[in-house]
Amino acid sequence: MEKIVILTGAGISAESGLGTFRDEGGLWAQHRIEDVATPEGFVRDPALVHRFYNARRVQAAKAQPNAAHEALARLQRDWPGEVVIVTQNVDSLHEAGGAQDVIHMHGTLAGALCAACDHRWTAPPEMSVGEPCPACAAATARPDVVWFGEMPYQMDAIYNHLAGARLFAAIGTSGQVYPAAAFVHEAAMSGARTVELNLDPSTGASSFDDVVLGPATETVPRWVDQMLISQ
Ligand code: BV8
Numbered sequence: 001m002e003k004i005v006i007l008t009g010a011g012i013s014a015e016s017g018l019g020t021f022r023d024e025g026g027l028w029a030q031h032r033i034e035d036v037a038t039p040e041g042f043v044r045d046p047a048l049v050h051r052f053y054n055a056r057r058v059q060a061a062k063a064q065p066n067a068a069h070e071a072l073a074r075l076q077r078d079w080p081g082e083v084v085i086v087t088q089n090v091d092s093l094h095e096a097g098g099a100q101d102v103i104h105m106h107g108t109l110a111g112a113l114c115a116a117c118d119h120r121w122t123a124p125p126e127m128s129v130g131e132p133c134p135a136c137a138a139a140t141a142r143p144d145v146v147w148f149g150e151m152p153y154q155m156d157a158i159y160n161h162l163a164g165a166r167l168f169a170a171i172g173t174s175g176q177v178y179p180a181a182a183f184v185h186e187a188a189m190s191g192a193r194t195v196e197l198n199l200d201p202s203t204g205a206s207s208f209d210d211v212v213l214g215p216a217t218e219t220v221p222r223w224v225d226q227m228l229i230s231q
Pocket of ligand 1: 011012014020021022026089090146147150152172174176177178179197198201202216217
């Protein structure tokens with residue numbers, strides 16, 4: 001049966017109260033990317049970076065999954081073929097909404113990483129500068145998120161999923177960050193149909209066969225219903 005690959009971005013968590021990046025008043029309106037989302041920024045001012053991620057980690061822990069997260073979990077459960085969810089988001093709302101095996105290509109707020117020995121552990125609600133690594137004791141703990149200029153996670157697995165996709169859906173992403181923004185082209189080259197569900201047309205909207213506009217909590221459940229009825 002058809003394999004579906006779904007890419008989600010900050011827009012799917014917007015109605016759960018989590019800020020997006022590039023919308024009015026978004027995270028990039030409040031912070032410079034180079035100060036809080038690059039390895040250089042972390043070296044320059046680790047306290048600022050920890051403050052940025054601590055605030056988001058605390059807020060994300062209080063957020064609830066919304067109807068869009070839950071609809072994708074329903075699609076995974078009821079669709080006869082494989083449904084792979086790749087997210088650029090670092091919150092855990094897909095899992096809280098019931099989704100399985102979510103691929104977090106930009107890492108997660110819940111994870112901590114040792115920059116010295118690559119050990120990973122569950123981050124405390126608030127990380128502090130100089131936090132010792134539980135494995136090697138070096139004071140090099142950082143959030144386990146992928147910053148600009150760093151290699152996103154599980155790229156080989158993602159490209160394999162895209163190669164086998166019959167349908168690719170991008171939900172709530174502005175299509176401005178690579179390599180995620182190029183997934184639609186990878187999927188189309190493998191013969192997949194492509195659909196974008198977004199509040200506003202993304203930068204790459206013209207690359208999609210279909211575009212469905214509106215808030216994710218309305219468009220995603222309706223799209224899942226249509227998919228399941230038409231199977
Ligand atoms: C890489 C960290 C090599 C975690 C993020 C020069 C030097 C170095 C690199 C580059 C360079 N030029 C280009 C690059 C590549 C760079 C890049 O793309 N830069 C851009 C800015 C040009 N990319 C990288 O560096 C990546 N690494 O390239 O390594 C490589 C290459 C190929 C293969 C392997 C390796 C690393 C990118 C990851 C950076 N880390 N975040 C965190 O802090 O969260 S990126 C950040 O932006 C988030 O991860 C986020 O996921 C991502 C994308 O943002 P969106 O999710 O799309 O959110 P946005 O606000 O933009 O849009 C929201 C959308 O939702 C909007 O369309 C809106 O309309 C919609 N929406 C709003 N409300 C709703 C809604 N939709 C529905 N319903 C609603 N209610």
